[in-house]
Amino acid sequence: MKMASGKKIDKTIYFRGISILLLAALLIAASLSGCTTKNTVNLVKLSPPDMLEQIKLGKIDAFVAWEPFPSKAVESGFKVFMTSKDIWPNHPCCVVAYKIGKADDKTLRALVWAHVKATRFIKNPENRDKIIEYASEFTGLDKRTVSIALQNIKYVEYPDEKEFRHYYEFLKESKILKKSVEELGYESEDSFFNDFLRKDIYQEVIKKLDENPNYVPEKASSIKLGYITGDLHHLALYVALKEGYLNQVFDKVELKQFPNGVAIMEAFRLGELDAAYLGGAPATLKRINDGIEIRIVAGVNNEGSAIIVMGDVSKPEDLAGKTVAIPGFGTVQDFLMRKVLAEGGLTVK
Amino acid sequence: MRKAQSFFLFISAWYLLSFLNVLPYPHTTAITFATLLVEGDPVLGKTIIEHSISSILRVVTGSGIAFLISIPLGILMWYERVYSLFYPILEVLRPIPPLAWIPLSYILFASFPNPTVFAQIFIVFVGAFFPSFVTISDYARNTPSEYIELAEVFGGDEMKILRRVVIPYSIPGIITGIRVGLGVGWMSIIAAEMIATSGSGIGYFIMVMYEVGGRMPEIISGMAMIGIIGYGMNAILLKLEERFPWHSKSRT
Amino acid sequence: MALEVKNVKKRFGDLNVLDGVSFTVEDGNFACIVGESGCGKTTLLKIIAGIERADEGEIIYNGRPVKKEDIGYVFQDDRLLPWRTALGNIQFAMEMRGITDKEKAKSYLELVGLKGFESYYPHQLSGGMRQRVGICRALVVNPEILLMDEPFASLDAQTRNRMQMELLKIWDRDRKTVIFVTHSIDEAVFLADKIVVLSKRPARVIDVVDIDIERPRDRTDEKFISYRRKIMRCLSSINHAPQT
Ligand SMILES: Nc1ncnc2c1ncn2[C@@H]1O[C@H](COP(=O)(O)OP(=O)(O)OP(=O)(O)O)[C@@H](O)[C@H]1O
Numbered sequence: 001m002k003m004a005s006g007k008k009i010d011k012t013i014y015f016r017g018i019s020i021l022l023l024a025a026l027l028i029a030a031s032l033s034g035c036t037t038k039n040t041v042n043l044v045k046l047s048p049p050d051m052l053e054q055i056k057l058g059k060i061d062a063f064v065a066w067e068p069f070p071s072k073a074v075e076s077g078f079k080v081f082m083t084s085k086d087i088w089p090n091h092p093c094c095v096v097a098y099k100i101g102k103a104d105d106k107t108l109r110a111l112v113w114a115h116v117k118a119t120r121f122i123k124n125p126e127n128r129d130k131i132i133e134y135a136s137e138f139t140g141l142d143k144r145t146v147s148i149a150l151q152n153i154k155y156v157e158y159p160d161e162k163e164f165r166h167y168y169e170f171l172k173e174s175k176i177l178k179k180s181v182e183e184l185g186y187e188s189e190d191s192f193f194n195d196f197l198r199k200d201i202y203q204e205v206i207k208k209l210d211e212n213p214n215y216v217p218e219k220a221s222s223i224k225l226g227y228i229t230g231d232l233h234h235l236a237l238y239v240a241l242k243e244g245y246l247n248q249v250f251d252k253v254e255l256k257q258f259p260n261g262v263a264i265m266e267a268f269r270l271g272e273l274d275a276a277y278l279g280g281a282p283a284t285l286k287r288i289n290d291g292i293e294i295r296i297v298a299g300v301n302n303e304g305s306a307i308i309v310m311g312d313v314s315k316p317e318d319l320a321g322k323t324v325a326i327p328g329f330g331t332v333q334d335f336l337m338r339k340v341l342a343e344g345g346l347t348v349k
Numbered sequence: 350m351r352k353a354q355s356f357f358l359f360i361s362a363w364y365l366l367s368f369l370n371v372l373p374y375p376h377t378t379a380i381t382f383a384t385l386l387v388e389g390d391p392v393l394g395k396t397i398i399e400h401s402i403s404s405i406l407r408v409v410t411g412s413g414i415a416f417l418i419s420i421p422l423g424i425l426m427w428y429e430r431v432y433s434l435f436y437p438i439l440e441v442l443r444p445i446p447p448l449a450w451i452p453l454s455y456i457l458f459a460s461f462p463n464p465t466v467f468a469q470i471f472i473v474f475v476g477a478f479f480p481s482f483v484t485i486s487d488y489a490r491n492t493p494s495e496y497i498e499l500a501e502v503f504g505g506d507e508m509k510i511l512r513r514v515v516i517p518y519s520i521p522g523i524i525t526g527i528r529v530g531l532g533v534g535w536m537s538i539i540a541a542e543m544i545a546t547s548g549s550g551i552g553y554f555i556m557v558m559y560e561v562g563g564r565m566p567e568i569i570s571g572m573a574m575i576g577i578i579g580y581g582m583n584a585i586l587l588k589l590e591e592r593f594p595w596h597s598k599s600r601t
Numbered sequence: 602m603a604l605e606v607k608n609v610k611k612r613f614g615d616l617n618v619l620d621g622v623s624f625t626v627e628d629g630n631f632a633c634i635v636g637e638s639g640c641g642k643t644t645l646l647k648i649i650a651g652i653e654r655a656d657e658g659e660i661i662y663n664g665r666p667v668k669k670e671d672i673g674y675v676f677q678d679d680r681l682l683p684w685r686t687a688l689g690n691i692q693f694a695m696e697m698r699g700i701t702d703k704e705k706a707k708s709y710l711e712l713v714g715l716k717g718f719e720s721y722y723p724h725q726l727s728g729g730m731r732q733r734v735g736i737c738r739a740l741v742v743n744p745e746i747l748l749m750d751e752p753f754a755s756l757d758a759q760t761r762n763r764m765q766m767e768l769l770k771i772w773d774r775d776r777k778t779v780i781f782v783t784h785s786i787d788e789a790v791f792l793a794d795k796i797v798v799l800s801k802r803p804a805r806v807i808d809v810v811d812i813d814i815e816r817p818r819d820r821t822d823e824k825f826i827s828y829r830r831k832i833m834r835c836l837s838s839i840n841h842a843p844q845t
């Protein structure tokens with residue numbers, strides 16, 4: 001370098017050092033002060049346990065999540081602003097899916113049968129006490145919380161195709177879908193959904209059960225089954241296990257826990273799972289966007305989510321300028337929240 | 350022309366992998382990258398530049414605080430008394446990688462008004478502090494005894510030696526320390542952003558793109574941006590270091 | 602009025618370096634110390650300057666122990682701070698003594714012929730220029746005693762001769778007491794009022810020779826040559842003498 005210019009390095013470096021530090025101080029200030037504007041909402045992605053923590057700290061003003069998180073928030077003194085049933089009745093939520101090529105019809109028949117038996121067990125009012133017991137064991141929550149939460153979940157045997165396509169339209173419109181079904185090799189959306197929502201196994205199983213309530217399908221050898229840790233929506237799986245339905249139809253059941261549906265879809269991609277309980281959202285998103293070849297063979301639950309708010313929110317408009325949390329982009333809960341925000345004339349920042 | 354060759358090799362390998370359907374094509378990725386520079390992604394609605402700025406702000410803040418401590422403390426390590434007091438503590442803390450601090454910091458800052466941001470700044474702080482501190486103290490402690498003798502022969506006391514000899518001698522070390530610290534801080538912020546939600550940032554962007562699926566070009570664009578920024582920061586500071594004739598190149 | 606080096610002894614562990622060195626330099630005199638490489642000349646100079654401790658013996662100046670403020674030191678290497686300009690290096694010595702006088706620093710640079718090079722960094726200066734900055738730095742603090750450790754050793758013969766002349770000119774202005782270490786006999790005879798000849802390690806004074814030649818001295822002069830021969834004999838005699 002040309003030191004001959006007579007520059008004093010030590011001095012300039014001191015100045016540079018000081019200005020860097022000043023800049024740093026400025027940036028601390030800037031980065032800590034988020035700004036909010038009228039009629040917009042700050043949407044953040046949080047895991048449901050974090051939502052609970054952050055709403056307690058006043059860091060977020062509202063969140064949407066699946067049970068039991070809304071019920072836990074109610075326990076802590078927050079209020080349910082709207083349940084997902086109010087926002088979108090009968091909306092699909094969790095499903096049972098299998099990896100194409102990893103499970104034959106015999107395996108699927110056995111799985112769907114166990115699932116239907118467990119779901120019917122849950123829905124039978126006579127089993128109420130036992131169900132609360134199971135739910136509490138499965139989620140690690142106290143019985144009071146799970147019994148409130150259970151009221152908001154509608155356990156189903158198969159999702160409503162019309163509502164499923166409604167959700168698909170949302171994904172398409174908000175450009176979350178990267179591919180069209182045609183790019184995946186389907187002639188039309190109808191043919192895609194005919195394939196994706198595979199109903200024949202379910203129909204066969206319930207027909208047999210209608211004819212003979214004691215029907216048990218032929219025993220399959222083994223299954224690798226995934227589910228999400230402590231997710232109350234997946235209670236049917238726990239019941240199927242505890243009531244012995246799964247053992248009745250499988251020689252061997254290998255269960256694997258996952259933190260979320262995305263992780264389950266990745267496991268499907270890697271061929272680590274034959275079938276799994278997971279959200280319909282990651283199933284659909286990753287089926288289309290990443291081309292992970294799965295089909296849905298049964299429903300798990302409809303509804304079962306809710307929006308929780310701080311005390312001063314009573315109508316959608318009140319959310320203006322607030323920070324609201326969703327569990328993930330493109331999830332059913334994301335859709336639910338956006339529906340409510342749109343009702344209040346609010347846009348996402 | 351070595352650079353051109355190595356670039357050509359890289360692109361060819363990439364095309365090969367694209368033909369095998371492992372990666373998206375380089376040109377598709379380039380178009381996505383260019384689009385993301387000016388247009389927000391439909392999911393998050395922010396350009397990759399905005400995400401980068403968020404990440405950079407956090408890195409500059411976290412590492413700025415780290416340097417505020419590591420520079421004076423590193424220099425003071427020249428004093429044997431300070432050195433023997435701090436060295437054992439720092440030697441124990443130093444091998445803990447910044448990423449190992451992530452869970453603890455999210456808990457520690459849970460009660461702060463903006464826990465995620467605080468935790469992330471803290472992780473960058475940890476990441477930037479140790480390498481910069483080690484570099485700077487190493488430099489200060491290696492101030493040639495000839496210069497100290499020179500100051501002594503003209504009657505300089507410890508304070509004068511520190512101010513007029515140790516500090517100016519250590520300036521290239523400080524710059525190296527800042528460079529190394531920023532590098533580690535930059536890696537730490539990406540990891541921290543991937544683990545907890547911050548609403549913006551390159552790490553967050555990549556993670557959301559991954560979760561939503563079907564966005565390999567976006568993910569690679571994010572990675573490229575990380576590389577470009579990391580490279581840029583390093584290059585600028587390296588240039589600055591070269592200005593010091595007594596700066597030995599052997600130091601990292 | 603004199604600088605007295607009294608029976609200085611110094612060991613570095615097992616290595617006996619100075620074994621009772623004594624000599625006196627009168628005020629305003631120019632003394633040279635000659636001795637072979639590694640015999641302990643630099644060590645002796647550092648002890649006089651007070652940056653190395655003697656195991657035994659003392660340095661007395663005007664009847665009292667010598668102080669840092671009495672000393673100006675020119676190192677064997679040029680030892681300029683690379684982050685400071687020529688002027689900055691001069692000011693460094695002043696700053697160590699708590700003085701700030703830029704004009705004085707500038708005028709001293711001018712004195713050693715470096716006007717216009719104030720803002721040059723050491724790596725932009727030639728070897729001779731760097732040595733001159735080093736001498737200037739020692740002079741600027743107004744020392745009573747100037748200690749110089751082979752300042753011209755690394756210079757080519759021509760530059761070296763010129764520097765010797767310039768040094769004598771500067772010395773003639775205010776007649777400081779100078780102790781100049783060299784292992785060039787020619788240089789010693791050219792510069793000194795008095796030459797202290799040290800033995801091989803462990804060093805002792807084997808002879809002190811007063812040089813009685815008018816300045817400016819002529820190297821081809823008869824007297825000059827005979828002094829040279831005398832010192833040379835003195836040094837080579839110890840080389841052949843059996844080791845003790
Ligand atoms: N700090 C020290 N520790 C140990 N030994 C030392 C130290 N300083 C000098 N010595 C040793 O003392 C002896 C004399 O060294 P000194 O530098 O005084 O020699 P010198 O006469 O100046 O030699 P030269 O003419 O080569 O400069 C050498 O053998 C050297 O190795």
Ligand SMILES: [Mg+2]
Binds near residue numbers: 642643
């Ligand atoms: Mg020497």
